[in-house]
Amino acid sequence: MRQSRDQTIWRWFDFFPVQNRTSIVSLGEGSTPLIHARRLGEKFWLPNLYLKNDTVLPTGSLKDRSNSVGISVAKELGFETAAVISTGNAAASVAAYSAAAGLNSVVMVPAGTAPSKIIQARAYGATVIVVDGDFDYDVAKLYKSAIQEFGWYDCLSSNPYRDEGKKSYAYEMVDQLNGRIPDWVIHPTAGGTGIYAMWKGYKEFLSLAWIDRAPKLVAAQSEAAAPIVTAFDKGLADVIPVVARETVAESIQVGNPVSLGWRALAALRESNGAAVALSDAEILEAQALTGSLAGIFAEPAAATSVAAAKKMRDDRVIGVDDIVVCNLTGHGLKQPEAVRLSEKVLTPIAPTLEALRERIKRTEC
Numbered sequence: 001m002r003q004s005r006d007q008t009i010w011r012w013f014d015f016f017p018v019q020n021r022t023s024i025v026s027l028g029e030g031s032t033p034l035i036h037a038r039r040l041g042e043k044f045w046l047p048n049l050y051l052k053n054d055t056v057l058p059t060g061s062l063k064d065r066s067n068s069v070g071i072s073v074a075k076e077l078g079f080e081t082a083a084v085i086s087t088g089n090a091a092a093s094v095a096a097y098s099a100a101a102g103l104n105s106v107v108m109v110p111a112g113t114a115p116s117k118i119i120q121a122r123a124y125g126a127t128v129i130v131v132d133g134d135f136d137y138d139v140a141k142l143y144k145s146a147i148q149e150f151g152w153y154d155c156l157s158s159n160p161y162r163d164e165g166k167k168s169y170a171y172e173m174v175d176q177l178n179g180r181i182p183d184w185v186i187h188p189t190a191g192g193t194g195i196y197a198m199w200k201g202y203k204e205f206l207s208l209a210w211i212d213r214a215p216k217l218v219a220a221q222s223e224a225a226a227p228i229v230t231a232f233d234k235g236l237a238d239v240i241p242v243v244a245r246e247t248v249a250e251s252i253q254v255g256n257p258v259s260l261g262w263r264a265l266a267a268l269r270e271s272n273g274a275a276v277a278l279s280d281a282e283i284l285e286a287q288a289l290t291g292s293l294a295g296i297f298a299e300p301a302a303a304t305s306v307a308a309a310k311k312m313r314d315d316r317v318i319g320v321d322d323i324v325v326c327n328l329t330g331h332g333l334k335q336p337e338a339v340r341l342s343e344k345v346l347t348p349i350a351p352t353l354e355a356l357r358e359r360i361k362r363t364e365c
């Protein structure tokens with residue numbers, strides 16, 4: 001394997017659909033830590049549990065892997081404006097990479113998106129349009145017409161250039177585990193890009209004989225928006241769209257993974273993988289454990305991977321010696337309101353040692 005000093009995803013330049021290095025738009029994305037989460041693993045009886053910490057990516061989510069490639073191509077093709085609809089994370093990412101590239105950006109989000117995500121996209125100078133309507137239908141329909149009307153560069157998962165970026169998960173894992181291949185890689189799943197692209201990345205390395213086997217891939221979804229899990233369980237070749245219900249995992253609240261759902265299903269099957277749906281309670285428990293036992297604050301959507309690892313271990317689908325990688329795809333500060341604070345935490349104490357002793361006595365440390 002070729003070694004490079006570049007620690008961004010661009011060390012794998014030859015695997016991406018960009019013609020010239022001068023077109024690269026990079027904010028330093030890639031080589032995110034792959035952490036051996038011993039304490040969390042102990043809790044789940046999974047000594048080989050690893051967390052791929054994508055919360056540290058430039059805009060705090062996995063979308064930077066996609067948009068670094070997608071916006072580089074937009075620049076190469078001479079577009080002036082990039083656009084996307086988003087449950088939040090893609091909006092911030094498209095906005096940031098457009099800013100770095102000197103492109104305008106227009107992002108559409110459904111009403112009810114966490115203000116922190118809208119603020120972030122605005123901070124990067126995007127034109128943010130909040131649309132009163134359902135993400136999968138109303139916002140998507142308006143977006144499609146707008147792309148045609150205004151000729152913007154489309155940064156949705158229907159853009160094949162953009163999708164290539166998440167292949168870097170596979171490349172990095174091979175590198176970071178020194179050639180050892182995980183038994184399972186669990187990915188929080190909405191549109192299906194991560195599953196599809198990771199599998200493509202692993203297959204490229206297999207065809208180059210740089211590795212001799214690939215992991216089983218697992219799609220982790222919220223029960224409230226689980227069309228890929230349903231299609232997988234029913235043995236269907238494509239997803240049947242559902243109306244996504246409210247879930248704490250709001251970044252993956254997608255009921256109609258229209259362009260890549262079927263490809264993600266094929267990848268799950270080819271890899272002998274699985275698909276798991278999680279309740280909000282399971283997701284919040286996983287988020288809390290990931291924070292308190294691994295030191296990583298992941299947003300609820302991201303913690304679905306950890307919740308799935310726990311569930312699959314409890315069900316003995318994952319064996320005790322298996323190497324498991326959970327992708328943590330978004331930072332907890334993206335959706336801080338998901339962490340409930342009790343009244344007691346917020347009630348100030350008097351500035352005395354006596355009051356401090358009293359509070360500590362009544363608080364679990």
Ligand SMILES: Cc1ncc(COP(=O)(O)O)c(C=O)c1O
Pocket residue numbers: 061062087089090157188189190191192193194195251252299301302329330
């Ligand atoms: C935090 C987070 N995790 C995971 C995903 C899943 O995306 P995909 O299934 O397209 O890889 C998204 C985006 O939709 C996201 O924002």
